[in-house]
Amino acid sequence: MPFTFKSIKKKMIAFWKISDEVARGKAVETLEVELEELDHILGILVLGVFIGLPSPPMQISLELMPMMEKELILMMEKVDTANEPIAQLFSTLSID
Amino acid sequence: MGKGGVGKSTSAALHSIFLAEKGYRVVLVSLDPAHNQSDIFERRFSDKARKVGSNLFVIEVEQERWIKTYLKDVQQQINRAYAYLTAFNLESHFKVIKHSPGLEEYAVLLAYKHICKAYADFDFLVFDMPPTALSLKFFSLPSLSLIWLDHLLALRREIIKKRDLITKIKLIKKEYERDKLLNKINEQQRDYQDLKSGFETMDVTRIHLVLNPDKLSHAESMRILDRLDELDIKVYRIICNKMQGESSCVKIKKLETIPQIKFPASRIPLIGVSALQRFLKENRDAAAKQL
Numbered sequence: 107m108p109f110t111f112k113s114i115k116k117k118m119i120a121f122w123k124i125s126d127e128v129a130r131g132k133a134v135e136t137l138e139v140e141l142e143e144l145d146h147i148l149g150i151l152v153l154g155v156f157i158g159l160p161s162p163p164m165q166i167s168l169e170l171m172p173m174m175e176k177e178l179i180l181m182m183e184k185v186d187t188a189n190e191p192i193a194q195l196f197s198t199l200s201i202d
Numbered sequence: 203m204g205k206g207g208v209g210k211s212t213s214a215a216l217h218s219i220f221l222a223e224k225g226y227r228v229v230l231v232s233l234d235p236a237h238n239q240s241d242i243f244e245r246r247f248s249d250k251a252r253k254v255g256s257n258l259f260v261i262e263v264e265q266e267r268w269i270k271t272y273l274k275d276v277q278q279q280i281n282r283a284y285a286y287l288t289a290f291n292l293e294s295h296f297k298v299i300k301h302s303p304g305l306e307e308y309a310v311l312l313a314y315k316h317i318c319k320a321y322a323d324f325d326f327l328v329f330d331m332p333p334t335a336l337s338l339k340f341f342s343l344p345s346l347s348l349i350w351l352d353h354l355l356a357l358r359r360e361i362i363k364k365r366d367l368i369t370k371i372k373l374i375k376k377e378y379e380r381d382k383l384l385n386k387i388n389e390q391q392r393d394y395q396d397l398k399s400g401f402e403t404m405d406v407t408r409i410h411l412v413l414n415p416d417k418l419s420h421a422e423s424m425r426i427l428d429r430l431d432e433l434d435i436k437v438y439r440i441i442c443n444k445m446q447g448e449s450s451c452v453k454i455k456k457l458e459t460i461p462q463i464k465f466p467a468s469r470i471p472l473i474g475v476s477a478l479q480r481f482l483k484e485n486r487d488a489a490a491k492q493l
Contacts, residue, residue, distance in 0.1 A: 131372075134368045134371050134372060137364060137368050137371075140364065141361065144361045147357065148354070148357050152354065162347070162350035163304045163308065163347050164299070165272075165308045166347060166354075168276045169390065170387065171280055172283035173383040173386055
């Protein structure tokens with residue numbers, strides 16, 4: 107009996123941990139997409155001059171550029187999804 | 203400041219010699235790409251201060267050199283940050299960037315900051331400003347940059363807040379190092395704020411508006427005044443140059459409220475230190491008002 111109770115308890119704790127992780131993951135999913143978009147916006151605002159957009163005075167862009175590797179890579183990745191922005195939005199909002 | 207040809211460079215030279223003769227240690231800095239001070243003093247000047255008389259030094263700023271040095275520095279930082287991009291020959295891209303709009307006035311600003319720091323122990327730094335358009339861009343640059351930096355700062359803070367929230371929800375024990383990008387934006391904001399305050403404070407920056415008794419000169423001076431007003435920068439004094447007889451210096455009400463000095467047209471070319479000193483002697487009363 108104690109053996110069975112212990113194993114049930116162990117399984118319940120494992121189940122709880124997994125559920126907790128899944129729930130936390132779902133809770134931040136939208137936040138993470140939002141964060142990525144904010145990083146992308148920052149990248150476009152600062153470095154947009156290199157893709158023909160109005161931008162800050164050149165020296166601001168140049169001096170921040172060495173610290174914006176992540177944003178630069180993100181901008182280049184976004185080129186892949188640029189043709190299907192609606193598909194990405196639907197995926198984020200889990201709309202089938 | 204003033205319309206081209208009104209005598210900005212000569213006025214700056216006269217002002218510098220006057221102050222130096224009064225015993226003040228003066229650096230006259232030409233920010234004008236036309237490099238008129240070399241013609242006025244009849245000697246070659248460069249980015250290195252050259253002594254002219256006992257208390258006076260003269261510098262002529264080479265904008266091209268400042269842009270080159272600045273871009274080289276940025277390129278080195280980018281090379282260090284993105285070492286894997288060295289194969290892509292960043293140098294060739296930077297050759298094009300040096301022609302970007304905005305870098306010219308930034309080069310003037312860099313030279314200005316450097317000189318203010320390097321010669322802080324001097325009594326006066328007299329700047330012979332570039333033509334009106336570049337001068338106004340120079341004075342506008344801190345305010346314009348601050349508008350962008352305020353916005354970028356707010357955006358970066360929002361990003362950090364959301365990142366911290368995600369970290370808390372996911373119970374990740376990861377501690378992010380202090381955000382380098384945020385620090386850099388803050389640093390730039392502080393620099394531009396200091397510059398802006400300096401321009402707005404008349405004890406730090408005394409702008410002399412040089413004009414001649416003609417309509418075009420007055421019209422441009424009004425435009426300069428209006429733009430400086432928008433930036434909360436006040437004109438310290440008006441120098442009425444090349445005056446004929448006892449004619450009134452300024453006829454526009456807005457300009458009348460600003461203290462004025464009248465200098466007559468010189469009979470001889472004001473070239474060389476002796477000619478400048480003689481002119482100051484002949485116009486002692488007007489010259490005395492420069493203090």
